[in-house]
Amino acid sequence: MKVERGLIRSDYDWSLNLLRQLGRHHLPTLQHSFRTAQLMGRLTEQAEGTCPVFNELLRRYPRPDVVKLALFHDIGKIFVTDSILARTNNHLTHKDKALLHQHVPVGAAICNGFTGFPFPQRYFALMHHADRNATLGLNYLRQTDFPAYLLLQGLETIDWLAAVVDPARAYNGQVPLEAAVRQIQSAFRNTSLENDPRRIDPLWQAPFTAMINSGVDPARLPVPNNVDDIDSHWSRLVNRFG
C-alpha cells in the first residue's frame, strides 16, 4: 500500500484536494490553517515532557495527528460563501453569522468520512467557536476524557492567536503579537479571552510561554501563497513535526 505524508495514497489525494478547494475558495483561510498547524506543532513540542498530563495527551494523540487536526480545523469553510468569509465581523448579519458557524458541523462531517482523519467527529464539533452547546460538551469532555479536552483547549488558544495576528485579517485589523500574547496570558489567569475564559486552560500557560519565548513569530510563519504550494508546505509540516 502506497503511503504519502503518513496517509494511504487515496486519503492523501482526497485531503490534498480538500485543501486545494479551500485555497481556491478563500486563500487566507488556507493560510490560517497552515499557520495554526505549525503553531500547534510547536506548542505540543514545548509541552512534551513537562507534565504527565501532556505526556498522556501526546501518547493518545501523537503530534502528527494533532498537526493534522489543526490543518483541517476550518475545512468546513469550503462551504461558507467567500463574501461572508471576507466580511468584517461587525458587518455580519445574524443570518451570516449562523451560516459562518456551519463550518464547524460541516467540517466535522467532511472529516468523519475521511478514514485518514484520526479524531472522532465530536472533537471537531466541540473544537472551536464557543457557543452554549460546545461549552456544555467541553465541560462534559473535561470530566470524561481530560487529555482530549486539553487538546481542544490548546487548539482553541492557538486558533485565536493565529487568527488575530494574521496579516490578512479581514476584520478588526491585525493585532500586534505582544498585545495578543498579553490577552492570552490574562486569559490563563482566568480573566477573559473574547469574553469566555472557559475556552482556554491554564495548564497551557507554561508551554505557550515557552513557545513565545523561543522567538516564533506567528505572523511570519511560512504559508502557501497559492494552491500549487500546498503540497510542498504539507511536506514541510510532515518533515518538521512527523
Ligand SMILES: [Fe+2]
Ligand atoms: Fe473555525
Ligand SMILES: [Fe+2]
Ligand atoms: Fe480557525
